[in-house]
Amino acid sequence: MLPPAFDNLIKSLSRLPGIGRKTARRLAFFLIDSPELGKDIASGLIDLPLVNNCRICGFYCSVDSVCSICSNPSRNSEILCIVTKPQDMMAIESSGSFKGRYHILFGNISPLDGITPEDIKLEELEKKIAEDNIQELILALDSTVDGETTSQYIFELFKDSVKISRIAAGIPFGGELEYTDKITITRALSRRTSLDD
Amino acid sequence: MDKVDAYISKKVQYGESDLILHLITKEMGKISAIARGARRSKKRFEAGLSNYILYSCSLGHQNRSNLFLLKETSIVKSFQFLLNSYRRISTAAYATELTALFMPENQEEPLLFEFLNHNYHLLDNPDFSPAVLVPRIMYKILELAGFPPQLDRCIHCNSLMPDTGARWGFDNNQGGVVCPDCGDLKPIVGINELKWLVAEVDELKNRRINRREYNNIYNLLSSFIRYTTRQWLVSEKFLIF
Structure with missing residues (x-):
């Protein structure tokens, strides 16, 4: 019943995560009624191939091949924050509390899923540590079993060549102890800090 | 429910x-x-x-x-201590995957479950080295699942492996060691490794094997598991000894 171009749009939209056939159809009808928005989205999609990965940290950047953080001379290049994915780096950046540089692993080691150290960006990290005068690694990986596995692996690998710390684990700000799970409470207690610090 | x-x-x-x-x-x-x-x-x-x-x-x-x-x-x-070590995590992963491989579906199997649970507790105990546990986990799971390799007697003539430092070959197809009289297999395993393999966990401090013996018994069991199950466990390549 629908023209093929419109039907194709619905099919394409329904391939996006979180969008089923019905939602895709609703979006397609909305786009038909908003041609300017449709043009903007189309032009953004056409420009997507121009987005590259930064050759230093792996974050997304334009064709320059170095992102705005790695090319910023005021950032401390001796402290490297290790994160799992670009979104984690954006979360830390939005806090405004870190002025060093980043390295994105693009995954975590997972023995039960068969994701090996070779499957994530560890070789690049090793090269950076050997060549770039890195003084400290801050491990800011997911607070999950796979994040923990990756942290432990990185610690074993580089503990003799560089200072390694990791972000604190515990009760989130605004969180109530009563509703916190056992593992978080255990970790918060075992990794408690002195008020003098 | x-x-x-x-x-x-x-x-x-x-x-x-x-x-x-x-x-x-x-x-x-x-x-x-x-x-x-x-x-x-x-x-x-x-x-x-x-x-x-x-x-x-x-x-x-x-x-x-x-x-x-x-x-x-x-x-x-x-298991917080387990999660503080890459070696312990990879050993736990291997024990879990191996147990899952032999565990029957929708059928009560308390012994295999209890053995896995026991090993999680051992891996969470700083007194136990994860490397020591790996071949013992392999052997015990094979035994509990009904595929115990025969390691103390020749699979063909049933003669006991001597306590003289002799090493016998292993036949994956038959699932046991073969004495030199019954076959010309590459000598792999000796009585010392076998005693270590079946010793109680508490006795391990007094019963030691060297690196070569350890590698031999590990490789024998790994190869036998692959032969028996026709499967390669993804977590095995994470093990560090």
């Missing part, structure tokens, strides 16, 4: 926010369950349904599906 204690052996993302879990349980053997909305909300699923944690699981049945419905989980036991 059923309530079982379980370890998660595998997690598969399903749809937008669901997870399909392979669970190792005491009461029902290996089962699969779907946790609806588990990736979106952790409220009903403590610690986000992680591996290497013993959970109490509330299960429901679904119409027209073999998958159980995982309604809620709570932590029975977490």
